[in-house]
Amino acid sequence: xxxxALCREPEQFARAYxxxxxxxxxxxxxxxxxxxxKVFDYRRTLxxxxxxHTVGGCGAHAYELxxxxxxxxxxxxxxxxxxxxxxxxxxxxxxxxxxxxxVHEWGEPVAFLWASEETIYGRFGYGMASLAADCEIPKAxxxxxxxxxxxxxxxxxxxxxxxxxxxxxYERIRLEYxxxxxxxxxxxxxxxxxxxxxxxGGPLNRVVLWLDxxxxxYALYRMNQSLERAVSKGFVQVVEAIGTSAEATxxxxxxxxxxxxxxxxxxxxxxxxxxxxxxxxxLRMANWRVSDALWVRLVDVEAALAARLARRAAREERPVVxxxxxxxxxxxxxxxxxxxxxVARTSDDAxxxxxxxxxxxxxxxxxxxxxxxxxxxxxxxxxxxVAAADRHFGSDRAPWCPEIF
Numbered sequence: 001x002x003x004x005a006l007c008r009e010p011e012q013f014a015r016a017y018x019x020x021x022x023x024x025x026x027x028x029x030x031x032x033x034x035x036x037x038k039v040f041d042y043r044r045t046l047x048x049x050x051x052x053h054t055v056g057g058c059g060a061h062a063y064e065l066x067x068x069x070x071x072x073x074x075x076x077x078x079x080x081x082x083x084x085x086x087x088x089x090x091x092x093x094x095x096x097x098x099x100x101x102x103v104h105e106w107g108e109p110v111a112f113l114w115a116s117e118e119t120i121y122g123r124f125g126y127g128m129a130s131l132a133a134d135c136e137i138p139k140a141x142x143x144x145x146x147x148x149x150x151x152x153x154x155x156x157x158x159x160x161x162x163x164x165x166x167x168x169x170y171e172r173i174r175l176e177y178x179x180x181x182x183x184x185x186x187x188x189x190x191x192x193x194x195x196x197x198x199x200x201g202g203p204l205n206r207v208v209l210w211l212d213x214x215x216x217x218y219a220l221y222r223m224n225q226s227l228e229r230a231v232s233k234g235f236v237q238v239v240e241a242i243g244t245s246a247e248a249t250x251x252x253x254x255x256x257x258x259x260x261x262x263x264x265x266x267x268x269x270x271x272x273x274x275x276x277x278x279x280x281x282x283l284r285m286a287n288w289r290v291s292d293a294l295w296v297r298l299v300d301v302e303a304a305l306a307a308r309l310a311r312r313a314a315r316e317e318r319p320v321v322x323x324x325x326x327x328x329x330x331x332x333x334x335x336x337x338x339x340x341x342x343v344a345r346t347s348d349d350a351x352x353x354x355x356x357x358x359x360x361x362x363x364x365x366x367x368x369x370x371x372x373x374x375x376x377x378x379x380x381x382x383x384x385x386v387a388a389a390d391r392h393f394g395s396d397r398a399p400w401c402p403e404i405f
């Protein structure tokens with residue numbers, strides 16, 4: 001019989017990591033595993049065993065997730081895997097059952113993740129909540145609109161020097177972008193700014209832009225060099241590039257696009273409304289592509305909606321009653337009245353009927369109720385309710401999570 005329980009000691013975390021390591025084709029070295037354990041809490045990681053054998057694992061780690069208008073306590077779900085010897089036996093379902101029960105007990109209204117496959121998590125109540133873009137910009141077509149001389153000072157900094165300026169830049173803008181989440185000091189020092197020993201690709205470069213004496217933007221990137229008849233066919237792989245203003249964003253990307261002796265610049269996990277769309281003179285040549293990004297699960301619908309709407313300005317907008325169906329977490333089943341006065345359960349007739357996964361899709365502002373209606377993912381019971389719900393859930397920015405965790 002398969003048993004699912006929280007890890008009680010660090011050694012069990014290594015075992016819980018093994019199933020996902022199998023699918024990615026490598027297990028971390030002892031030094032890499034020690035580094036990972038400084039970032040992820042083994043006490044919030046589930047281990048599935050059958051006798052003495054490890055058959056699955058998954059984690060749900062505590063973060064603050066930015067949402068339109070504020071932030072909410074949230075569980076970041078990761079390292080989810082079941083050994084191929086035990087597939088199709090309900091082990092993933094049992095881990096998701098246990099995990100969501102725990103997240104609910106821990107008082108975290110929201111769970112979020114990156115899905116290895118789009119078909120996996122919808123049956124557990126997750127909804128696709130954001131999109132991300134990737135691009136490859138040939139150096140020959142990297143010109144930006146409105147050519148101007150560079151401003152500020154770019155500095156390549158060491159791993160030790162990087163933490164203070166780069167983390168401060170991230171914190172300055174984190175609460176502006178739904179989908180971003182809090183990063184601990186260990187997260188920065190042992191994950192984002194660390195260069196793993198066995199990483200495939202060039203060394204991690206860390207660049208900071210100082211404008212008017214203050215750090216205003218940073219870029220993390222790798223050089224992947226390849227020569228053909230002494231001509232570079234290599235590329236710059238942008239890991240993360242963030243600026244605190246339009247000017248800072250332009251300057252950091254101008255720097256990246258003008259690095260010498262490369263064939264192209266590649267970037268991924270960009271928000272779909274990133275300024276690059278309008279900065280690049282020839283967007284067609286940038287190979288701009290879009291795919292799913294964060295998936296969101298409302299673990300406590302009432303608390304999650306209250307956090308989502310709490311900081312929105314009071315307005316004389318008609319209230320809307322949502323009837324939410326949640327077969328996996330039955331405590332969420334019911335009707336919720338949302339309006340300028342807040343959120344509350346109600347017995348009033350429903351204006352909109354939807355599954356909890358659909359509610360997850362609109363939670364970060366990446367999709368609208370009218371998008372769900374057009375896809376026949378919700379039912380509008382009262383004329384005009386979808387438009388009113390969109391006004392309650394308004395967001396002026398596309399969600400952005402700049403890293404897969």
